[in-house]
Amino acid sequence: MANHASNNIISILNLIALLSSLPIIGCGIWLASKPDNSCVHLFRWPVLLLGILILLVSLTGFVGAFWNKQGLLAFHLFCMALLIVLLLILLVFAFVVTQRDGSYVVPGRGYKEYRIKGFSSWIRDHVTDKGNWGQIRSCLAENDACRKLSRDNYVTADQFFLAHISPLQSGCCKPPTVCGYTFVNPTVWVNPVNPTSDRDCYLWNNEQSQLCYGCDSCKAGVLGNLRKEWRKANVFLIVAVVVLIFVYVIGCSAYKNAQTEELFERYKQGWV
Structure with a gap:
């Protein structure tokens, strides 16, 4: 029962992460639609791609928690950590290269x-x-x-x-x-x-x-256009990454509790 409760928590957290990916995807679509970004291909797709990947990984975690697939949940946590790091790197990079204003x-x-x-x-x-x-x-x-x-x-x-x-x-x-x-x-x-x-x-x-x-x-x-647009997008991305980090930390704790509870149940039943 406790394990089921932990998985429910993970499912809710992944739903929040999934919703957090939507502003990232929205920022990516907005940036990609701008005339300068449509011509400067280097800046066009990174945010949109990361948002879609976070959406897919969140769906993976939701499925893993719903069906109690611990291996899938572990894969989800690994991929989500990687995507959060990549999003943080992109945020820092965008802030540094757009800091100076001409x-x-x-x-x-x-x-x-x-x-x-x-x-x-x-x-x-x-x-x-x-x-x-x-x-x-x-x-x-x-x-x-x-x-x-x-x-x-x-x-x-x-x-x-x-x-x-x-x-x-x-x-x-x-x-x-x-x-x-x-x-x-x-x-x-x-x-x-x-x-x-x-x-x-x-x-x-x-x-x-x-x-x-x-x-x-x-x-x-x-x-100047690139700087202005990325500065606006960074506000939404910072909020999204803060939410994702918060969700990820709680999700890791819930996953660890689920693993501990599963081992305890097996011990009680004489499996360990």
Whole structure:
């Protein structure tokens, strides 16, 4: 009877773990659906994959507890410990590589602009180097971020300048403010007579397939978007991992009690 009670506790705990996997899966789907993550494949799937694995392992533990399969429960605990460690590593890693912020305030603007040197060297090297950026640039040109910006109803320059646009849109869909371009619409700008020496000012092109996708400001905007999204996701992931650790510790204790009770029952029956 006591063993049955321990298994019931483990079943309830696995149900909680299963429910805790849903925010992780939700964060993974949300991150994967973002334009920057859809182009930067390195960051697209880890959270979603971990969430699905935690869901499957929780189901394994639930089945093991329901049918009193101690071997399956032991496998479940081992796999869950491994997944929790991997999730913690991912959280720490994401926090470290997104700690530095390359944004800066532009007077008279509702949005920020971004410098690529303001971000961590790891994320710069793995996202914006020449080997990766060509594919990312082509992907960004095909997605809807800049087209969506051009469809928004910004009639005057002042309306646009006070808008709260995303880091990606700030860096890729318009020229940097320092260039002195004149606003026509969010993705069409008139070239100044005397542009500054900033390299990005000469790379801007009103052709919708080019815009500022070759600019350092675009690379910085993508990194700013990644940072912003992962910072939001980390809040939900931290709550989920705290719940999982709590459930895991109680689950280990219940599993140990079940094993002890089973040995005691066998001893009473003369099996040991």
